[in-house]
Amino acid sequence: MKGKLWLLIVVVMTSLMLAGCSDSSSSEGDKNTVTVWAMGEEGKKLKQFSKDFEEKNEGLTVDVQAIPWDTAHDKLLTAVASGNGPDVVQLGTTWVPEFADAGALLDLSEYMQDYPNFAKENYFDGSVTTMEHDDEIVGIPWYADTRVIYYRKDILKESGYEEAPKTWDELKEAAQTLADRGEDMYGLDIDRNDQITPFIFAWQNGYEADLEEGNLNFDSPEFKEAMQYYTSYFEEGISQKQEGKDIVEAFKEGSKPMFFSGPWMINIINDQAPDLEGKWATAVMPTKETNTSSMGGANLSIFESSDNVEGALKFISYMTDVDTQLSWLEESNTLPSRTEAWEDPVMQEDPMYATFGEQLENTKPGLQTEQFERIAQELLAHIERITVGGADVEKELEEFNQEAQSLIEE
């Protein structure tokens, strides 16, 4: 019978300990708390940052939960399933349509009057598209990012180029010259796994999707031509097909003197290749019909199940204030979404920021459909068949168009 006693002890202990651990603070349903989910590093910084908001809004506390980027989507899914979401959530611009379509985000239309910071005129055109979903306002742009050209000034100069290429033709020609420098040398690095790059080329060539009519226009000549241009870089050996060196390494040694990337790259190059200082610069995208780039970044949205809408609105309004945006830039190195913030001398004088500011004027977000992720993946798969598998461009694009079209019609 000693054994039974043992078991009893174990069971009693377990239940005691479990009970002891269960009384963790539960902040939900509290009128004075605004719960905020923000991703990764930004989430961690936001916690400190929001102290200022608490001071200005007596009686409101902000509870920021930082969520790792990798698993943020999973975490949001379960929140949608249970209706146990936060009040405010940070959403990447490509995620907005998906969660808005699921009805997880509160329509902010009726509050637009009371919160002047939310007005569409305050933001870049590329961001405004991400605010709306089916005539509802589902999010307010928090910070912006876009892709520009990073290039090695010294290497381009050696090859006879004083400045970054300004048009498609110039880009191709310069890249060709740079690639001809020798074996294992490339002109322009294109990340074949990046979903948005093919679309950037397409937009630059005048491509446009007509989502209202449910027409993706992937069979338009603009799109086809852009894809031919894109794949030609691989076929002509100007861009590396295989996974070569890490881009920063290659940029450092000069084998890949040009590539497209976003604002986060500035710090990476400064950290990982400090010797390059002064030898590289950024420039806006080259022009074909336009020089459109992608609009990335994140919006702040309110969860449908929020129990503190008023506090949430106040918080978002605070975060999108011009002054807040400028101090947040210092804190987190993410670019302001408010156009007005870019008029600040700080933004005007720094050449790095200035490039991004100029580029942001001309951006488009990923297609605003919840199927975008899938469409982009399909496109990458077809492009891979062309560049690696040697398939026919026409045929692959034809197939891709059909698949994408059937996805959207579902």
Next chain:
Amino acid sequence: MKLKNRYPYLFISPAVLLLSLFSLIPILIAFFISFTDMNLKGLADWSSISFIGLENYQTLFADDTFIKSIFNTIFYVVIGVPLVIICSLSIALLLNYGTSRLFTMFRAVYYMPSITNIIAVAVIWGYLYNTEYGLFNYILSLLTVENIPWLQEPTIAKISLIILAVWKGIGINMIIFLAALQGIPKSYYEAAEMDGANRLQVLFHVTLPLLRYATFFVTVTTLIGWMQFFEEPFVMTDGGPLDGTISIALFIYKEGFQFSEFGYAAAGSFVLFAMIIVVTMIQFKLRKSDTEY
């Protein structure tokens, strides 16, 4: 007698109850989901889910990527599973050979791959496999062998991932074999030695037969594990090139968590589930016919 009959249930009930609650019921729920068109919208508002019968399953078998993933998974299993078992058994025998500190130390060494952080694994193996700068191709170039596109050609990429997975999978099976080897009573060896058996004879007639419970366990679990092959393609190739390394589990993950097609993903996992059950049942059947010593 009646009293005694309670004991088995007392022993198994805590674990079995927990498993039923957190595995079995969810599986049943997922099974139900596999007959619906549930996506993110459905998750938020259950009334928008509709029952679509076998449609998910029909679409699956018309989906080229899924068919490819089945083929790839079979490829992984057929080559990988025997390799893992042979490697981990050999290493266990090797480590069991001596009793000095050196041998116990090397247990930890051989266990290291299975506790190496997956990001470190991806970075360092990515370097080893790099076509132009990688260590493997550098060594091969010394032997005047041409560059091998380790991760760029569908079949070679599969083999590369298998090598990586074997490397990572040895640790756990090795310690299971080691524990089993330690469980063999010394008297058996003494008896064999008295009969004048040599080392090989001891290995094949004493050690291996006595390891049958452990071997069976390792075979069943490794097979189940490899049929759910996921992490390696996920971090190394994301299924490419040309879907050459996509496994069923990765396919399911992408459908479910990248594209939020829960119904479709659930259907995919039940196809996988069925395949695993069939394979495992066959193993148990074969085992039954095995004569008990």
Next chain:
Amino acid sequence: MAAATKKNKWEQALVIFIMVAGGILVSIPFIWMISSSFKPESEVLAIPPTIIPENPTLENYINLFTNMNFAVYLRNTLVIVFFSFLGLLFNAMAGYGFAKYDFKGREKVFYIVLATMMIPGQVTMIPVYLLLNAMGLTNTMTGIILPGLAVAFSIFLFRQFMTTIPDDLIEAARLDGAGEFHIFFRLVIPIAKPIFAVQGILTFIAGWNSFLWPLIIANDESLYTLSVGLSLLQGQYANNFALQMAGAAFMVVPIIIIFSFFQKYIVEGFTMSGIK
């Protein structure tokens, strides 16, 4: 006799050589992981990789500890580890039940247990979450711990090993008048020491690394574990590899300690002395 020892010496040398060579080969990525944690960011991705850092630095570790809410994460992780050992006991009991008792429905129940191993974890994630939500266990430690307590793999492993325990031994103890639980705790557990050691290692690692559930269930960072804390250091586009390697290296140290601690029990093995 002399010849035999000589031959043995050669054999031993060969075995040691193979073992050491293979061991070094196999542990290169691990060594690289540790060494990277002492490298500055500019050196981590250098090609070819350096095994010994050129400019060793402790910056990554300093960064790691100043960036993490360390005490809280560690406490949560340890609580999870503690309870997973309790789960280990449940699994051992179940394994014993399946191995050494004949009861109605044994095979069927056992197959069902096995079946739970066969479905990819991601599929059941949302249903489990909804169940816990319905039970009001989201955002609690209980919700994080409960789903991971019973593990089919572990039950199966215990069952396989306990089957090899001779029935005579248990029967003899019964004849001596020992109760069933007494037999289990006093006779079976000591005999199954090697397998408990294996399971101890596995359980510790699983608990120590627990990541997804603490993240999904917790709506409050006070419930985060070390792994979740570490993954917060990853950026959306940019990854600070050196910092991550420092985190990974740090996570591995306790595992190695636990491994060395438990693995010595694997050595002990059981002799048949009990039967005599």
